[in-house]
Amino acid sequence: MNVQPADRIRKLPRYLFAEIDKKVRAALDKGVDVIKLGIGDPDQPTPGYIIEKMMEEVQKPRNHSYPPDEGLTEFKQAVADYYKTRHGVDLDPQKEVCVLLGSKEGIAHISACFVNPGDVNLVPDPGYPVYSIGTMFAGGEVYRMPLLAENNFLPDLAAIDLAVADKAKLMFLNYPNNPTGADAPLEFFTEAAAFAAKHNVIICHDQAYSEIAYDGYKPISLLEAPGGKDVCIEFGSLSKTFNMTGWRIGYAVGCAEVVEVLTRYKTNIDSGTFRAIQYAGVEAFTNGEMASFSEKMSNMYQERRDVVVAALREMGFTIRVPKATFYVWAPIPEGFASSTEFVSFILEETGVVITPGRGFGEHGEGYFRIALTVDAKRMQEAMDRISQALSSR
Ligand SMILES: *Cc1c(COP(=O)(O)O)cnc(C)c1O
Numbered sequence: 001m002n003v004q005p006a007d008r009i010r011k012l013p014r015y016l017f018a019e020i021d022k023k024v025r026a027a028l029d030k031g032v033d034v035i036k037l038g039i040g041d042p043d044q045p046t047p048g049y050i051i052e053k054m055m056e057e058v059q060k061p062r063n064h065s066y067p068p069d070e071g072l073t074e075f076k077q078a079v080a081d082y083y084k085t086r087h088g089v090d091l092d093p094q095k096e097v098c099v100l101l102g103s104k105e106g107i108a109h110i111s112a113c114f115v116n117p118g119d120v121n122l123v124p125d126p127g128y129p130v131y132s133i134g135t136m137f138a139g140g141e142v143y144r145m146p147l148l149a150e151n152n153f154l155p156d157l158a159a160i161d162l163a164v165a166d167k168a169k170l171m172f173l174n175y176p177n178n179p180t181g182a183d184a185p186l187e188f189f190t191e192a193a194a195f196a197a198k199h200n201v202i203i204c205h206d207q208a209y210s211e212i213a214y215d216g217y218k219p220i221s222l223l224e225a226p227g228g229k230d231v232c233i234e235f236g237s238l239s240k241t242f243n244m245t246g247w248r249i250g251y252a253v254g255c256a257e258v259v260e261v262l263t264r265y266k267t268n269i270d271s272g273t274f275r276a277i278q279y280a281g282v283e284a285f286t287n288g289e290m291a292s293f294s295e296k297m298s299n300m301y302q303e304r305r306d307v308v309v310a311a312l313r314e315m316g317f318t319i320r321v322p323k324a325t326f327y328v329w330a331p332i333p334e335g336f337a338s339s340t341e342f343v344s345f346i347l348e349e350t351g352v353v354i355t356p357g358r359g360f361g362e363h364g365e366g367y368f369r370i371a372l373t374v375d376a377k378r379m380q381e382a383m384d385r386i387s388q389a390l391s392s393r
Pocket residue numbers: 040101102103104105128174178206208236237238239240245249250
């Protein structure tokens with residue numbers, strides 16, 4: 001048999017982390033004490049009350065059948081209630097909430113819902129790779145919006161080519177931002193909503209880090225901006241908020257017409273999220289411990305962030321202190337030709353795994369990302385090793 005993948009598979013970008021993954025495996029084989037600060041996956045377990053709810057629900061035979069296509073009413077209501085209390089935004093749970101198999105799934109599929117071959121999507125660079133891959137799978141073209149330090153890693157909407165803006169179907173945004181750790185003020189969301197209305201572009205706002213924030217900062221929803229709900233679908237996730245990356249549950253909320261199309265698309269592709277997981281999701285949002293759990297997690301990451309920021313500054317790095325997300329984003333030191341070269345050097349010399357900025361797009365070149373996913377003591381150990389490697393270079 002002559003197996004020939006479709007062009008969309010062949011055109012997938014080269015996996016930039018493959019070479020680093022190979023080096024990590026080699027280091028582990030050699031018995032190196034590897035510290036993994038690469039992948040953004042929480043190191044803490046899902047809270048016990050969510051697990052208990054899951055154990056209870058998984059035993060009920062009525063939960064073993066196909067879930068409702070349009071998602072469980074109780075889960076959608078819980079998301080709507082969370083938006084009301086957390087953001088002051090009213091959502092109709094039946095029309096303005098869609099249940100996802102993790103937010104990545106919805107983000108990957110939204111292009112197929114709206115993009116015809118040759119259409120354009122506006123995509124932040126650096127950014128989560130799924131925005132451009134989803135666009136490409138739908139036959140669309142990616143127009144990159146550079147996220148630059150001098151603009152606080154917000155795209156310069158005025159710099160977007162007017163012909164492109166008028167042609168564009170979707171604009172992806174992500175605040176608090178992965179990988180830069182940047183946050184967006186309400187003024188920016190207001191400006192983005194006006195831009196979207198003017199150019200008839202749907203904003204797809206990825207809010208995976210809505211509850212991981214520091215120094216009293218509370219991330220805002222794009223739906224809080226005037227006109228936001230008319231132009232935006234916002235993607236949320238239980239993954240990072242409740243340490244549930246493996247459970248695969250998320251949601252999309254906002255503009256009813258957009259939510260309806262995504263729901264209709266998904267009805268034809270998957271058959272929904274396991275009912276027991278949706279009930280566990282209800283528990284996640286409605287349990288009285290939600291606020292204190294988020295605070296506990298944020299405090300934990302903040303301690304780690306402070307270790308990293310202090311250590312990197314000591315080493316002479318220019319660091320912006322992230323107010324949210326569990327990432328620190330920093331320029332590579334002089335003397336390295338690329339982010340990949342720097343990351344390989346650090347891995348080989350110290351056994352510490354970090355991510356090259358280039359993996360998030362061409363404007364990520366010259367930067368590296370540290371994920372705050374080990375405890376503060378281990379984080380300090382990683383920083384000590386890096387400091388030593390750089391000073392004896
Ligand atoms: C982790 C992450 C997601 C995906 O979350 P899931 O809900 O687990 O699919 C989406 N966007 C960004 C920016 C992320 O970092």
